[in-house]
Amino acid sequence: MKTQAVVFPEAERFEMRELTLDEMGEKDICVRTLVTAISPGTERWILKGKHIGTKFPCVPGYHRIGIVEKCGKDVKLFKPGDIVYGSGNRWKEDIYSMWGAHCGYSVSGPEGYTFISSTMPDTYELETTVFTIVAAVAYRGISFLEVKKGEKLLIIGAGFIGLCAAQLATIRQASPIFMETCPERRFFAQSLGYPAFSPDEIDKKIKEIAPEGVDIIYDTAGVPPAIDKAVGFAKRWGKLLLQAQYFDKEHRAIDLDQIKIKEMTIKTTCGTSDDDWDATFTEIKKRRLKIGQLITHRFESSECLKGYKLLLEGKPFNLGIVFFWNR
Structure with a gap:
């Protein structure tokens, strides 16, 4: 079986390629993609x-919802018609999977998938719940x-994670404040x-809003x-929560002395758990966590490269970018 996929052949390059999927085994499922998101x-x-761990060429992405089209005879967890979340895949080409979500079809074992529904969600539910991981x-x-x-x-950085954190903090009746260098993100x-x-x-503004100081610093930007x-x-x-990416070894030192003087607690997170996924999916479905207002661009799968041009260049302003593969 052939499928279209987004491929990064090298740094700062992206293209659509046709890939050849592995043959299905008795323990495999074939999933047709409905929606993916960057x-x-x-x-x-x-x-x-x-x-x-980045290796080129690769298929990126981990936000994907699809429908099970076929199941091997030994598969018990799913059946054809199930709506699932996941990005397991195998193809014959010498292309790496950096989670490999952005493709039209997949063949793999069922282990990388989570059951969502036995009936087709509406478009709004698909395009919002696909962002569950981030x-x-x-x-x-x-x-x-x-x-x-x-x-x-x-909150340092008014990007997708920062805006989700602000919503979740507000649900807990806390008060988020953003520090953001980008005027468009501030306005948003x-x-x-x-x-x-x-x-x-x-x-000046912090003195007005929080004259005694803030209780929590939430870093999503990774800028010391x-x-x-x-x-x-x-x-x-x-x-202090350190939740950004800190890859740059030459420029990632922070002033530990002032943290020590204030006797602050430093926390970090990396990735998410199944419990986080379940709770977040529920918050999105209940529309308490409002993902729809964070989606700025929607494309058909034939236009995926437009989404990556936005991602790479950062202009025009963009946050949530969704690709529809089923229409």
């Missing part, structure tokens, strides 16, 4: 060749921090009702000078 942080780092990163962060009612969070966060300021103006500046606004015995 994970803006991870896939940008892969595209730039900086993500840990949103679950924010869920894990807020859970690790044990965010409480009345607390103030300073403000349009959703969140205070968002540039590093140049945040000193921004972390150092934010820590200056933290209360004594506050918390």
Whole structure:
């Protein structure tokens, strides 16, 4: 079986290729893709060749919902017609899988898939729940921090994860504040009702909003000078979550002394758990976590490369990018 797939042949290049899938075995399932979505942080780092373990050429992505078309005779977990979430795949070409979600069909064992429904979700549910993994990163962060009612969070970076974290903090009746260098991202966060300021103006604004300091610093950007500046606004015995990518060994040192002086607790997360995924999926389905308002671009699968051009160039402004493969 042949399928179309997004391939990164080398750093900062992307193209569509036809791949030949492995033959199905008795323990395999064949899944036809309905929708995929770019994970803006991870896939940008892969595209730039900086993500840990990146190998070229590769098929990127881990956000994918599809429908089971065939099951091997030994498969008990799924049946044809089931709607599933996952990105397991095998193909004959010498192309690596960097989770391999962005393709039209897949053949693999069922282990990499999660059952969603026995009936077809509507378009809105498909395009929002497909972002469950990246949103679950924010869920894990807020859970690790044990965010409480009345607390103030300073979130560094108003990207997809930061905006999800702000929503989840608000559900817990905490108050998020953004520090963001990009004017378009600041405006977008403000349009959703969140205070968002540039590093140049945040000193004055924090004094107005949180004169006693903030309880939590939530880093999604991985820029040491921004972390150092934010820590200056933290209360004594506050918390610092490091949840960005810190690949650049030459420029990732932060000022530990001021963290020590304030006796702050440093927390980190990496990836998500099945429990995070389940809880986040539920929050999205219940529309408490509003992913729809974070989707800025929707493309047919034949236009995937337009999405990656946006991702690489960063212009025009974009956050959630979705690809529809079923129409």
